[in-house]
Amino acid sequence: MNNKKVCVLGGGGFVGRSIVNKLEKAGYAVRILTRAREHAKDMAVLPGVEVVEANIFDPADLQRCFAGMDVVINLVGILNEDKGSRIDLPMARRGDFHEIHVELARKVVHACAATGARRLLHMSALNADPNAPSAYLRSKGLGQAIVLESAMQHSEHEKWYLDGPKFVHAYGLDVTAFRPSVIFGREDSFINMFASLLKIAPVLPLASPDARFQPIFVEDVAQAFVESIENPASFGKAYDLCGPKAYSLLELVNMVNDMTGSQRKIIGLPPQLSWLMAAIFEHMPGRKLMTRDNYDTMKVDSVCQGNLPAELKLNLRSIEAVAPEYLARFDQYRDYRHAAGR
Numbered sequence: 001m002n003n004k005k006v007c008v009l010g011g012g013g014f015v016g017r018s019i020v021n022k023l024e025k026a027g028y029a030v031r032i033l034t035r036a037r038e039h040a041k042d043m044a045v046l047p048g049v050e051v052v053e054a055n056i057f058d059p060a061d062l063q064r065c066f067a068g069m070d071v072v073i074n075l076v077g078i079l080n081e082d083k084g085s086r087i088d089l090p091m092a093r094r095g096d097f098h099e100i101h102v103e104l105a106r107k108v109v110h111a112c113a114a115t116g117a118r119r120l121l122h123m124s125a126l127n128a129d130p131n132a133p134s135a136y137l138r139s140k141g142l143g144q145a146i147v148l149e150s151a152m153q154h155s156e157h158e159k160w161y162l163d164g165p166k167f168v169h170a171y172g173l174d175v176t177a178f179r180p181s182v183i184f185g186r187e188d189s190f191i192n193m194f195a196s197l198l199k200i201a202p203v204l205p206l207a208s209p210d211a212r213f214q215p216i217f218v219e220d221v222a223q224a225f226v227e228s229i230e231n232p233a234s235f236g237k238a239y240d241l242c243g244p245k246a247y248s249l250l251e252l253v254n255m256v257n258d259m260t261g262s263q264r265k266i267i268g269l270p271p272q273l274s275w276l277m278a279a280i281f282e283h284m285p286g287r288k289l290m291t292r293d294n295y296d297t298m299k300v301d302s303v304c305q306g307n308l309p310a311e312l313k314l315n316l317r318s319i320e321a322v323a324p325e326y327l328a329r330f331d332q333y334r335d336y337r338h339a340a341g342r
């Protein structure tokens, strides 16, 4: 039985649910912070899990929630900005890269320092870099830099932060950052989005068909987080996380086409048309299928160099091994083919 307390921001999301499940099984007491209890209601039924509604962008509320915690895990992130909708909400709560990936990372670091929660695990993204070609990757890169800087024992610039009545030194935390390529799993929004599109579109025009990815299974990402928590070898490090094999986007979508039995025609678009498609989709109402910032993100191959570090103890699962099971729900003729022995 583990008696450590872990606070997870974004614990009700796709990756968060896998991490929280593993933490709970390992005996940690988990507190999920969410904007709305409804978003994490499935997790609230687990005996070791508490779901707390909080305004994570308010430093005082963060400190209230981190009090008594040993570990903080920050998974909050967005792929696209959403500045227009719900103007009754402040920008951060609607969706702003800088507020969510940079300022929140800074607030989390300060709240950890203020409350004595020394262990911080931070979700970044592969290719996150302040000089990356997309706003998403640049903001993720800045957030990651803030978090890793807090692992240092002192600041080169002697920065001290005002926190209520006392000064707080936001350094000397035990931090680890994780930089995954695209993540797949039953509730992912990447593979499932293509499976849904292939079901309804007779022909699929595909933007950025040559973009490369090395998808990693959500349970493997969760394993990396949980394995690292108490391993000092991971302190101060940023891990690139990838699955066993790299693919072009066209190869991936063809694979989904086969796994769902959709048999659609997929047409890879050249760069100018890919950009145009992104620009059009960006202005469509509802969930964004693609934006120009996504197009810019895909200019850099989302693949890893070298092997995963042994200390993460990962036994990576491939998309071919895992996805057919969860994509079966898109294949209406699967049972007929099975019965016909095909």
Ligand SMILES: NC(=O)c1ccc[n+]([C@@H]2O[C@H](COP(=O)([O-])OP(=O)(O)OC[C@H]3O[C@@H](n4cnc5c(N)ncnc54)[C@H](OP(=O)(O)O)[C@@H]3O)[C@@H](O)[C@H]2O)c1
Pocket: 009, 010, 011, 012, 013, 014, 015, 016, 033, 034, 035, 036, 039, 040, 075, 076, 077, 078, 079, 092, 093, 094, 095, 096, 100, 123, 124, 125, 126, 180, 181, 182, 183, 184, 190
């Ligand atoms: N999925 C991938 O392929 C992938 C790849 C690389 C990196 N990542 C990173 O991994 C992390 C988790 O990704 P995910 O796929 O699990 O995403 P997700 O399902 O969308 O979960 C993200 C969580 O962030 C919180 N959140 C989102 N927008 C927010 C906002 N405006 N204000 C406050 N909270 C907000 C949500 O919590 P509540 O709704 O409960 O408040 C949500 O549960 C993110 O940082 C993402 O950038 C994901």
